Amino acid sequence: MIRKVIRGSAPAVVFGIGGLLLWEFAMRFLAPESFVLPPPSEIFVAFIEDFDTIWQATKNTGYIVVTGLIAGVILGVVWALLVSRFRLADETLTPLAISVNAIPIIALAPIFNAWYGTLSPVSNQAIVIILVFFPVFINTTKGLTTVEATELELMRSYAASRWEVTKTVRIPNAMPLFFTSLRIASSLAVIGAIVAEYFGGRQDALGPLIVQNAAFTQYPEAWAAVAAGSMMGIVLYLISGGFEKVAMPWKADVDTAGL
């Protein structure tokens, strides 16, 4: 098991370390004046020195990301269930979802700040929710509605009710697409939260930390905060993948039976 994990991740680790070394080398020897993009070693040092500040900022941003992500995913799933179940919901809520998605969402940030107060986290959460719900909604709806005709006819021959069809066929059928959208949503949530924080919300969060450090030309510190955001995204992505494995055992690696 452990050997399998090591073997599976070895190429990525080698590639990553190689990339960082190349970056370090390029910055040190090829472009020594380029302080805008510091070498990774300086970013690492800044990360360690500023750890307390970065950790606090990561926790604050993480709160926005996780709460917004959960609310947005719930909204997307409920919306998808309604649309796939009721024709009227499909005819009204689907165009609404598409219209909401067409809004340049970041452009709403200053408006939300005006609504909820510049230092309130609510406007940031609202941005994350709106950003996250759409991919979840679109993918889950597709999964709920693209069921094979044979499967529906079988359920009909069992005289199954609509709810039984939803529960035993449509929802499991939607799981792979739902989890794909969850992975997309988890990364989007981090992006949405940090960019929303540029415009307002708590000041001890990753967004403001990046802005302030960049403004004072403290690029290693700014990059260290960016790295913290990336790590948050990766962790959320991995957690989404973990849920996926647990929720869909039939997709897990299998020993093929005899024939």
Add this chain to the structure above:
Amino acid sequence: MSETVHAAVEISNATKVFNPGKPNEVRALDHIDLSIEDASFVSLIGPSGCGKSTLLRLMGALTHPTEGEVAINGKSADQARLDRDYGMAFQTSGLFDWRTVTQNIELPLQLMGWSKSDRKARAAEMLDLVKLSEFGDHYPRELSGGMQQRVSIARALSFRPSLLLMDEPFGALDEMTREHMQTEVLDIWGKTGKTIVFVTHSIPEAVFLSQRVIVMSPRPGRIALDIAVDLGERVFETRESPEFFDKITEVREALRFKGDSE
């Protein structure tokens, strides 16, 4: 169970028109009369577009006739569906990926409110019938195509419907697996005494399996010929017997005649 002498399937004067009144109107079935005896094995055969699947779907209440009547066990097809009088198997096995083999077989029983222990017992019995006892905990995608079809037949039979409707269930299997499955399905038919209606486009398959082969012709879908097949008990040698080839020739002639008349 019941003492009634209703035919398993009684179709009178059934016509099915798709898209009536539109430019793409299709008369899939034209004034079909067909009576199928209880506990018999009947095949529907014909070229693509002859309406054989539509006829099967009428029996299963998956579609309704434009004109005419369909009665299953003396009831309307819809009532028979609600009474769960028939099991279905299709060309694609229609197994649910997310359920193990046992859970797939248990699905209709679960919908019918069976207790967990009764479901388990029946699923085990069905797996034994289709000779897949060791595979109960596997997921469908771990099984070969032939095994998947056996599971789908086990599922169709799990709640003991009186009528089994099969729509080209072996169409996607290779020839050897197919012959093996034919023997299996005859074995199951002998053990369970179900009425089986079997749609196929393979002449040897129809002849080997059935007591009656209904030859259909297309545009509009009609019954061209109703051929009785009496080959006694089917064994390995049946496929090599002159009687078997005679019947195959008879069915082929019936199909060819219709094709050439266009």
